[in-house]
Every structure is written in C-alpha cells, then in structure tokens.
Amino acid sequence: MKRSQAERRLRDLRAELRHHDYLYHVKDRPEISDEAYDALFAELRAVEAAFPDLVTPDSPTQRVGGAVFDRFPTVPHAAPMLSLDSDRDEAAVRRFDARLRKELGDAGVQYVLEPKLDGASVELVYEDGALVRAATRGDGVNGEGITENVRTIPSVPLRLDPRGPAVGFVALRGEVIMRLSGFEQLNERLLEQGGEPFANPRNAAAGSLRQLDPTITAQRPLDLYVYDVLAARGVSFASHDAMLTAIRTWGFPVSELIRSGRTADDIVAYHAGLLARRDDLDFEIDGVVIKLDDVAARDRLGVTARHPRWAYAFKFPPRKEVTRVLKIIASVGRTGVVTPVAMMRPVELGGVTVSRATLHNREEVARKDIREGDLVRVQRAGDVIPQVVERIEESDRRRGPRFRLPDTCPSCGTGLIERGPFTVCPNGFRCQAQLAGRIQHFASRHALDIQGLGEESSKLLVAEGLVTRLDQLFDLTEQDLLPLEGFAEKSAANLIAAIQGAADVDVARLLLGLGIPEVGVAVARALAAHFGTLVALRAADEAALEAVEGVGPKMAEQIRAFFRDARNAEALDRLVAKVRLREAPRAASAGSALAGRTFVFTGGLAALSRDEAEALVGAHGGRTVSAVSKKTDYVVAGTDPGSKLAKAERLGVPVLDETGFLALLREHGIRA
DSSP states (O other): OOHHHHHHHHHHHHHHHHHHHIIIIISSOOSSOHHHHHHHHHHHHHHHHHSGGGOOTTSGGGGSOOOOOSSOOEEEOSSOOOOOOEESOHHHHHHHHHHHHHHHOGGGOOEEEEEEEOSEEEEEEEETTEEEEEEEOTTSSEEEBOHHHHTTOTTSOSBOOTTSOOOSEEEEEEEEEEOHHHHHHHHHHHHHTTOOOOSSHHHHHHHHHTOSSHHHHHTSOEEEEEEEEEEEESOOOSBHHHHHHHHHHTTOOOOTTOEEESSHHHHHHHHHHHHHHGGGSSSOEEEEEEEESBHHHHHHHOBOSSSBTTEEEEEOOOOEEEEEEEEEEEEEOTTSEEEEEEEEEEEEETTEEEEEEEOOSHHHHHHHTOOTTOEEEEEEETTTEEEEEEEOOOTTSOOOOOOOOOSBOTTTOOBOEEETTEEEOTTGGGSHHHHHHHHHHHTSTTTTOOTTOOHHHHHHHHHTTSOSSGGGGGGOOHHHHTTSTTOOHHHHHHHHHHHHHHTEEEHHHHHHHTTOTTOOHHHHHHHHHHHOSHHHHHHOOHHHHHTSTTOOHHHHHHHHHHHHOHHHHHHHHHHHHHSEEEOOOOOOOTTSTTTTOEEEEESBOSSSOHHHHHHHHHHTTOEEOSSOOTTOOEEEEOBSOOHHHHHHHHHTOOEEOHHHHHHHHHHTTOOO
16 A cells, blocks of 8 residues: 555544444444444554554544553643532522522523533543643642543544534543443452452542553543533634534533523422432432523623632432441541541442441430441432431330440540540541551642552551651651562652652641641641741741631631640651751732732743742732632733633733743742
C-alpha cells in the first residue's frame, strides 16, 4: 500500500470505527457484529503498524493504557467546577424556586431537570476537536491530570463528531460512573484475585480513574455522562437545553432521564418519579439536579464562593435497612475523639454491603439506648457513611447491658476526658491511633502533599514503631521501609524523596497539616498571612486570633488551646526543628499596596502557582474572588482561560496576562 493510500484508508477506518463506537457505547444500538468490528479494528492496527508515523492520538487504537505514572500532575480547570447547594426538604426546593421567580419573574423561569449521578466528576478539554486533557474535580479550581486514564473509557470520544458545532476550544463537565452490573463483576474478579473489593460504585469509579497504571483503568467497566459546558471559544449557548443538544451531537452520552419543567410541582413530581425508579436503574443516583435553562438569566443570578445561585440539588432520603448489632467498639480518630462504632451483621444498603456504622458520641448512644445484640435500623448518611438511626423494639428478647465508653483510650491507655457530648483522648501526638490519623492528614494534598503516604502506610509506620512522633517522619530512610510489606526499592525511594521534599514548607501548609480543630485551608492561609510567623501565631491570645478574618470566638479558643497544650507544644518544637519553614509576609493593613482591589484568576500560571498568586494578593491587602462582576478590578488570565475571560471583556473589566500581573506587583514594590 502506498503512503497516500494508507492515509486515505486510515482516515476512513477511524471515522467508521468512531461511528460504531458511538452507536455501541453511547446509543446502545450497534449496527454491525462484534466480528465485523474486530475485523475493522485489526485492519486499522495493521495499517498503523506499517506506517507508524501516521498514528494519531485520537485513533481508536490509542485507547489502551500507556506508560505508568509516578504521580498525577496538578492542572487548573478552564472554569471553576462548583458544588451545588442541596437539601432533602421539599420546602427548601420550593424556597429556591420562589427566590428565582422573585428575581427573574415567572416568565423567566424554565428548568432542566437531571438525575444526580453518583460517580466521579471530571473535566474534559478538547482543542481543535481532539481530547487534550482530562482532570478530576479536585478542589474545584485545580484537579489531578488523568488524561491517559480517561482516554481508555470507551464512551469518551477522542475526537469530537464534526456534525456538532465547530469549536476551537471546549471544556466539558461530566460524571464517570460504574454501572451496578459492572461493579459486581469487578468485585467478584478482585476477590478471586485475592484483592480488596470496593465499597460502592462511586469509590470504584473514582479509584479506577486514579490508577497510576492506565492499563488497570482500561480493564475497569467505566462509563461517562456529560452534562455541562464549562467554557468554550467559538460557540455560545442561549439555553442549557441547546448546550445538551450540542453535547449529544459532539458524540457524548447524555442521560436519557433528563426532563424539562416550569414549576416547583414539576420538580417535586420528577423527584418522586426518579425515587420510585431508583432501585430499577443500573447505576446509582442520589437525587435530582435543578438547573435554570436560560444562560443569560444564570449570568444575572451569578454564583457564591461555592455554589451557583441558579442550580440546586434535591437529594433523595438515605437508604435504610434492618440488621443486628454484634459488638460496639470505641474507635479513636486523628483529633482524639473516641467514637462508638457498631459492628453489625452485614447488610446491603443500596447495593453496598456494610458491617459497621457510627453511633456518633456517648450522648447519642444513651439517647437511642443502643446495646450489643439490639436489632437496629441503619442508613447511609449522604449515601456514603453508614449510621444507626434507631433501635427496633423486641418484646420477647432480653437485652444486653448498657454500653459505656471506656475510661481510658483503647489505643494508648491515657485517661479520657469529656468535651461536651464528645469523649476525647488528650494524649495528642503520643497516641498511636491519633498519630496514624495525623500522619495521613499531615501528608494530605493541601497540607504537605506527601505522595504515597496514605492511610495504610501511615498505620504501618506507626504499628512497626518507625514513627512514634510526627517529626520522626523526616528521619526515615529507604532501609527503614524496605522490610515493610508493600515496599520495594522504587516505592521506598519515592516515599523518602517525597518526605524530604515536603520538609521545605510554608507556614499555611504546616498549620493545616497539624490538624488544629476548626482550621481548614482558608483559615490556615488567613492565620499565616495575618501573623507572618509560627512564633507570632503561637504567642497570640484569643483576642488577637479573633482579629483574623474568618476566626470567631469558638475557633480562637480551639486554636489557643491547641498551642497551649504542653504535649502539642513539645511535638511542634520537635517538628519545626526538622523542617525548613518558609514564613509568610504579614497581611497588609488597609493602606497597603493592593488594599481594596479585587482579583479574579482564570487559567494556569507559569511563574507562580494559583495558590501562591492568591496568597500574594491577600498578603498585600487585596482580595481574590471566584466570579467576575463589574466590581472586579482585575482579571488575571493565564493559559487556557475559561469563560471568566469572555465575561471580563464583555463587562469591560481590565484583563492582565501573567506578565502584566507580575509587572503590577513590581509597580507596588511586591516581589513575587
């Protein structure tokens, strides 16, 4: 075959195979037999083998897994992947509807109603029609790059169907799910191979997407449904319905359960209908999503820091089943809270077998009077965490003794203390159970981000006596890890390198990693920016802490108590001696360089990470927000900017590229 003939034949074969992939995986309406499809695929492989330089990334042969990764890259989303405000209460949904009608008028309210799929949310980015990037939702602003894994999913088009709208760039949001039938088969296979089964289809989907070896993902029965355009260049949509039509014509699966509605009664009826069908579906849903159809009206309503104001999730009630409590144990968490946990006769809740459920705290156990041997009703809270709802009376059965938590910690033997309804081990970092949990939290992504140091390895390090204090993490060597189960030369070397790399840490990340009660990512950054140094923060009284934005009296009391505790202070002193702490610039006063100015960031930055850029703005009196409005002072547009850039241009908001942003900082004497 001549090269020109090969080019034509490859083009025809790829187009034909894409067409049949779409009919089989998206429409469930194959036109040819498996044998005929296999013959076309074999011919494509043969021609590509003869002309390897003609192989393209979007060829159907490229769905198989590629190279194994050491870790996933962090990538910025083209536009924020926001979460949804939600409730199970019909009255809350009616209030949402009433608010929209008050702001838009009855004529402006038309809804698109969708099933709330229970899977793993992903972003798919296409340039010039080809899939170039896929990422997990992550924190909504940045996600993990999982492109090679997503490419293995049969229902994901590697190239947009040209019959859809022509677009140079488009970022889409969808849900990767695992059907219940495929989930059961996967767990059976894992058990046969001596592996650990997944707890539920959502975990199975998310875990399959985060395999460092794409060939493993390729073996998992994953499907995709796409339901939103996050950002696009070259095309716009007047309505969500038009957006879904475009998504379909590009070749993506779109749920056939989507309907339209105009009133709150329509929403309630749709919710009731799907709830009645829930157990008959081959995939998990945990509610319905209500979206305003009119895109211009959405822009007028805007978004909060976390949720769009024009969408709402009407959740289903949690699933409930009856089982018997076999034993009640005391479980110690990383913060020292000792939680009573019911070990139960295994019961299936929504397709998932559960055998343990939380009893929350000693007051809850006493109020419900749950005892070993009791028959109880259990539910999955949010369809994830099992909990005991109530005891079922059995008049002919003699009950066991009342349960009470032990007087001493089941992990370290320290005397337990009471804090409100909670029972707490005060031994902090010296308690083995707390230490394992603290190590896992310390290594988490927004803290020190130590790849490879998860729950199992944290427990192993503590159980083997290699880490008895948090600071001893930084003393570990490859020789310490090699004898441990699950570690080989490469994995041991990788973990030690990750730990040593994390020793160079800024104050905000360290604060988050310490697991101080009430302190999350935003508060850790605010504390670091306000006090500048760990020394200053440790010396602060409650009044000084309350001066920090986002810190109230209760939080200030918790932070002060943490640093005042002698055991915590000793552990922190040891830890600080082992790390290279980068102090934060003090937060600026109202008269500082960027005081009163509001910034919105979109796209990726090269010289700085998004976190670093936002921290610089905040440290010098400025403010960063997620949504563009007429009050925005600057939009900073990096690579692959999303819809925020177009909105800024439409509103006349000044736009800076990264060079311009850095120049602005220099003009105000700020060193990046």
